[in-house]
Amino acid sequence: MDIHLSNISHRYDATEVMRDISLEIPSSRILCIVGPSGCGKSTLLRIIGGLERPSAGEVGQIGDPPEGCLNPLTYVFQDFALLPWRTVEGNISLVLEDHGIDGAKKQSIIADVLARTKLSDFAKALPKQLSGGMKQRVAIARALVVNPAVMLMDEPLSALDSQTRELLMDDLIALWTRTPFTAVYVTHNLAEAVRLGHQIVVLSRRPGEIREIVEIDKPLSERTFGDPDLEAPQRHLWDLMREEARAADAELIHV
């Protein structure tokens, strides 16, 4: 299933947040969206998944979601969004219960996804007992369990320290290599973008427009920490963004 964005524009009252964004999201690839703060990248992600309505333009699905898909457009949030009163198991169970999956079938699905994300030992733990990295692994497991057609990842590693971030990037790459999934990955971290993105969309500052789409051909599994091949694209991204990031930083916020 592909996602097609046509001429998305969005404004909050008098503020124009993004303008005329058209984009193809091809399946089984990771598309990163980067841009200076306030360029509306998270808003765009909320629009793609139907959590927010664009002022103009339209998001379309091309083709049908895969067999057994419970929730075609599934988010992974920056702040994990785990229910603190449910265990790891319970948090994953939450998104199955509404689809009438219960009993032994539910248990086996949960056990399977926990094994895939190496969380089996934590099934009975409460979120507050887990480190940030573990919490995000649970959130990723919860997203995977519904067999999404597209994963919408909103700065999923931004709340984590840099070492945990490296570990989780390796995990994401391993998961993708095993079964390629489609993802839209919003981040402000260029190192993450060049490690995980097949395509990197650079947005301009507010109102956000697409400035350039950078393709990186090197297979994900061959990209490594401090990869010299990724240095050039990362520098290119930074050159594109530097001035705008500076301007965005110096901007007064009108609320």
Added chain:
Amino acid sequence: MSEPRPVSFRGGGFAPKSVRWIGAVVFIALIAVAEIGTQTGWISALTLPKPSDVLDTFVQLYQSGLLWKHLTPSLTRLLVGALLGVSVGISVGVLIGLFSYIRSGLVPLVAAIFPIPKIALLPLFVIWFGIDEGSKYALIAFGTFTPTVVATYGAVDNVDRTLIRMGQSFGLSWWSIVRKIVLPGAMPGILSGLRISLAIAIILLVAAEMLGAEYGIGAYILEAGSLYDLERLFVGVAILSLLGIGVSAAIGAIERYLLRWRN
């Protein structure tokens, strides 16, 4: 190079903890002072009854079987009234927390009802619900309703919106979101509101029983008061205090069970 001077400690404090038994020690000390004072005549018998006499009166009350005769109707009134007020209050509070029109319509109404001393409405309730149990239930229910509503919608407002968005993003039904995300998320606020509501319920119980009740703690206290029988008055008051402690302990137990994910 001069000698290093130690950096003086200036952190700490501002983190009160509850120390076991200190509460009981304060109670015992106060009662002991009263007992010694009245025994020695330093406190005159007119000012304060002897704690030991109060205890004797209580034992007599218990032995005569009158204790349960007073306590049973009181507890029933408290239970029925508070259950009515709290359950309607939580439902209305959740509705106010979820729907714009209900919120706009009811918040000013609740704000208008809240400061009315419910005791002042007792004659009205007698006309509406009769002099019997009905008016007493209504008074307690009405008195617990308003604080419960305010606590509940405040608690619903404070539920983390990102959790609700998460529920929506996974396609959970409206009812599932309310049941599995909003209600558990609001539970800490609802329970702390319940502490206030139930204390008010005890106050109103006594008020209701002072008007037209043959049996009940309130009636017992009123009778003792009109006779200036300080021993019996204090027995009644002590029973109310114990009732308050009991209710508070019960909510504490409910909190420990329902909010065990927090500790």
